Amino acid sequence: xxxxxxxxxxxxxxxxxxxxxxxxxxxxxxxxxxxxxxxxxxxxxxxxxxxxxxxxxxxxxxxxxxxxxxxxxxxxxxxxxxxxxxxxxxxxxxxxxxxxxxxxxxxxxxxxxxxxxxxxxxxxxxxxxxxxxxxxxxxxxxxxxxxxxxxxxxxxxxxxxxxxxxxxxxxxxxxxxxxxxxxxxxxxxxxxxxxxxxxxxxxxxxxxxxxxxxxxxxxxxxxxxxxxxxxxxxxxxxxxxxxxxxxxxxxxxxxxxx
Amino acid sequence: xxxxxxxxxxxxxxxxxxxxxxxxxxxxxxxxxxxxxxxxxxxxxxxxxxxxxxxxxxxxxxxxxxxxxxxxxxxxxxxxxxxxxxxxxxxxxxxxxxxxxxxxxxxxxxxxxxxxxxxxxxxxxxxxxxxxxxxxxxxxxxxxxxxxxxxxxxxxxxxxxxxxxxxxxxxxxxxxxxxxxxxxxxxxxxxxxxxxxxxxxxxxxxxxxxxxxxxxxxxxx
Numbered sequence: 001x002x003x004x005x006x007x008x009x010x011x012x013x014x015x016x017x018x019x020x021x022x023x024x025x026x027x028x029x030x031x032x033x034x035x036x037x038x039x040x041x042x043x044x045x046x047x048x049x050x051x052x053x054x055x056x057x058x059x060x061x062x063x064x065x066x067x068x069x070x071x072x073x074x075x076x077x078x079x080x081x082x083x084x085x086x087x088x089x090x091x092x093x094x095x096x097x098x099x100x101x102x103x104x105x106x107x108x109x110x111x112x113x114x115x116x117x118x119x120x121x122x123x124x125x126x127x128x129x130x131x132x133x134x135x136x137x138x139x140x141x142x143x144x145x146x147x148x149x150x151x152x153x154x155x156x157x158x159x160x161x162x163x164x165x166x167x168x169x170x171x172x173x174x175x176x177x178x179x180x181x182x183x184x185x186x187x188x189x190x191x192x193x194x195x196x197x198x199x200x201x202x203x204x205x206x207x208x209x210x211x212x213x214x215x216x217x218x219x220x221x222x223x224x225x226x227x228x229x230x231x232x233x234x235x236x237x238x239x240x241x242x243x244x245x246x247x248x249x250x251x252x253x254x255x256x257x258x
Numbered sequence: 259x260x261x262x263x264x265x266x267x268x269x270x271x272x273x274x275x276x277x278x279x280x281x282x283x284x285x286x287x288x289x290x291x292x293x294x295x296x297x298x299x300x301x302x303x304x305x306x307x308x309x310x311x312x313x314x315x316x317x318x319x320x321x322x323x324x325x326x327x328x329x330x331x332x333x334x335x336x337x338x339x340x341x342x343x344x345x346x347x348x349x350x351x352x353x354x355x356x357x358x359x360x361x362x363x364x365x366x367x368x369x370x371x372x373x374x375x376x377x378x379x380x381x382x383x384x385x386x387x388x389x390x391x392x393x394x395x396x397x398x399x400x401x402x403x404x405x406x407x408x409x410x411x412x413x414x415x416x417x418x419x420x421x422x423x424x425x426x427x428x429x430x431x432x433x434x435x436x437x438x439x440x441x442x443x444x445x446x447x448x449x450x451x452x453x454x455x456x457x458x459x460x461x462x463x464x465x466x467x468x469x470x471x472x473x474x475x476x477x478x479x
Contacts, residue, residue, distance in 0.1 A: 021388055084300060086388060093386025103377035106477045107400050117385035151478035168383055
């Protein structure tokens with residue numbers, strides 16, 4: 001794995017996320033099997049794989065929206081993920097998450113969606129939080145919609161607001177769980193553009209996605225998962241041009257054939 | 259009719275039902291909200307307490323709860339809620355109505371919680387809100403909007419159930435109706451109609467308000 005880290009040019013950075021020996025069961029079904037990943041600061045990690053391969057589950061374990069089986073550990077910036085409670089809430093505030101279905105707070109305006117976390121969790125004053133939120137909304141191109149309710153926005157706009165909401169917490173890492181899968185095709189690009197900008201600015205990102213163009217353009221590293229295991233840990237270019245495993249070749253032939 | 263109304267304080271009796279209803283509505287809402295929080299909390303013992311309360315209290319007839327309150331807690335255990343004799347019974351009636359309807363309020367709120375997609379709670383947790391903040395700021399505001407109709411139904415049931423306070427010797431309208439029918443059997447049907455009409459006049463606006471509010475407050479998704 002070290003070699004591959006070299007390939008992505010982050011070999012000297014201290015690992016921001018350290019996933020060691022992680023297993024996860026849903027009842028009898030094993031969703032994750034012995035996952036070991038170390039993510040250096042600033043790296044953009046793309047996670048791909050067939051549906052049911054465990055990629056979303058892996059993404060969600062990083063801020064403990066999914067618990068993991070006993071024995072495994074996940075540390076973020078040197079701190080092990082705590083049990084449910086205040087400490088976990090604090091740590092979650094440092095991990096931004098963007099969901100497939102946006103999950104904007106449906107009863108709050110766009111602006112309130114972005115300011116809720118900073119005001120309630122970080123104790124930022126309302127005025128400062130709104131100022132910062134407007135900057136973020138401007139950055140993702142929806143500042144003029146600030147007073148509207150989420151349902152009044154298009155899917156692409158909602159997802160960009162969701163990114164702004166996560167960024168408002170000044171996270172150390174951003175998790176994207178299939179951020180464009182629920183979008184109409186014409187709205188995918190506007191969200192990917194925002195994500196590409198974030199990647200360029202050096203944000204550490206874990207992106208579960210089916211957007212292979214984005215993976216090649218913005219990704220530093222690519223994890224290919226199947227049946228709850230990481231089968232390939234490589235660079236996007238390497239993966240698309242010379243996949244090693246037959247599962248990966250099979251997967252690529254299915255998604256690239258048309 | 260004028261003669262009947264001058265003989266018996268029908269409006270005063272209705273006013274008593276309204277007082278019982280309003281106070282018990284507030285009481286049952288507060289208790290029901292706490293119960294609902296228990297039932298949706300991540301803590302197992304609280305969930306069990308909430309479920310046990312709802313299942314026991316909801317399935318006990320209100321008359322029996324009222325009798326347990328007055329004959330058991332007041333008469334036997336001598337628990338005085340007020341030194342004033344009548345007001346003591348009034349408070350017992352409010353307490354019993356509140357405790358009983360709290361179980362229905364709890365379930366109404368819980369049905370509202372089920373209208374809130376799981377993703378809302380996940381998003382709240384993901385930005386670092388602890389359970390109580392996530393519940394207070396994100397889940398409950400949406401859940402209550404989704405629970406307006408079942409809450410309105412509970413309020414309507416409570417309004418009519420306030421007549422059971424007669425079991426706690428509170429001078430409310432059904433007790434008065436009984437007395438009136440005893441002494442004026444000649445106008446029995448008329449007396450019955452007055453009481454029935456009175457309740458319609460109180461309850462129908464609640465139903466209209468409920469429908470209006472549930473449309474107005476609905477969360478667009």
